[in-house]
Amino acid sequence: MTIPLSYYLVLSGIVFLTGVVGVLLRRNIIIILLSIELMLNATNINFVAFSQYFHDIAGQVFVFFTLTVAAAEVAVGLAIIIALYRAKSTINIDELQLLKW
Amino acid sequence: MEQVFFFYFAIVIAAAAVLVVAVRNPIYSALSLLIMFFHVAGLYVTLHAEFLAAVQIIVYAGAILVLYLFVVMLLNLRRDDRYHRQWPMAAAVGVTLVIEAIVLTAMKGWTAPVVAAGTETTVGGAGNAEAIGDVLYTTYLFPFEVASVILLVAMIGAIILAKKDVGGNAPQL
Known part of the structure; x- marks a missing residue:
């Protein structure tokens, strides 16, 4: 018994949707970054599932590039959070409204 | 047997993803993301991507999540972290995506994509x-x-x- 491709897509969709809702709903910037990680992982599941389904290993290679971008995003994002916390003493996005018109 | 493994990993991944968003304490959020990373690695093993599973555990669980936990504990957030006030926005986007997924899944006449003759094969x-x-x-x-x-x-x-x-x-x- 093999698993249909659509099962993986539904799982990936659920995880991605959770990430989107998390980005929109939470006020803590760290949780927002964690939600972005959720979305990146959902795309990775998609890539690997399609790679297995199409018998093409390029999908697994692209997961590496996603991983690289995720690592870069985490490093820069957390550095921004630390700099922001030093300047404003908060990471609640409701209180960070300097650019809000 | 394959299905048992898939459903176990899928259910835990979905539950951990919801917990990441729902839990108030950022440390608990990060730890449930850790659980999710491990189960995604397990899913990769069932998909015959063993190397990616190892990389997932080493890079995501080993490096990225430690960085998150480090920053969470460095900033030492004590104030209560409630949900954002833009419930309608989140509900609109979420409901739209769910409806789209349901429509796409339930649409009749869709055909499975043809298996392309890839030059490289998965090993x-x-x-x-x-x-x-x-x-x-x-x-x-x-x-x-x-x-x-x-x-x-x-x-x-x-x-x-x-x-x-x-x-x-x-x-x-």
Whole structure:
């Protein structure tokens, strides 16, 4: 018994949707970054599932590039959070409204 | 047997993803993301991507999540973290995506995508890493170099951003 491709897509969709809702709903910037990680992982599941389904290993290679971008995003994002916390003493996005018109 | 493994991993991944968003304490959020990373690695093993499973555990669970936990504990957030006030926005986007997924799933007449005759075939087991390396260092050599440049830029940017005295007049922590 093999698993249909659509099962993986539904799982990936659920995880991605959770990430989107998390980005929109939470006020803590760290949780927002964690939600972005959720979305990146959902795309990775998609890539690997399609790679297995199409018998093409390029999908697994692209997961590496996603991983690289995720690592870069985490490093820069957390550095921004630390700099922001030093300047404003908060990471609640409701209180960070300097650019809000 | 395969289905048992898939449903176990899928249910735990979905539940952990919901917990990441729902739990109030950021440390618990990060830890449930850790659980999710491990189960995604397990899912990769069932998909015959053993090397990616190892990389997932080493990079995501080992490096990225430790960085998150480090920052969470460094900032030491004590105030209560309630949900955002933009419930309608989140509900609109979420409901739209759910409806779209349901419509796409339930749509009649959809056909399974034809299996393309890929030049490279997936290799499971011990040859998985070899196959990935073979493709990565020949076909995708230029993206590989670009990825290394991205990492270098991110490293320099993170160091400069988090440095204590940017311009000499930044307020101290």
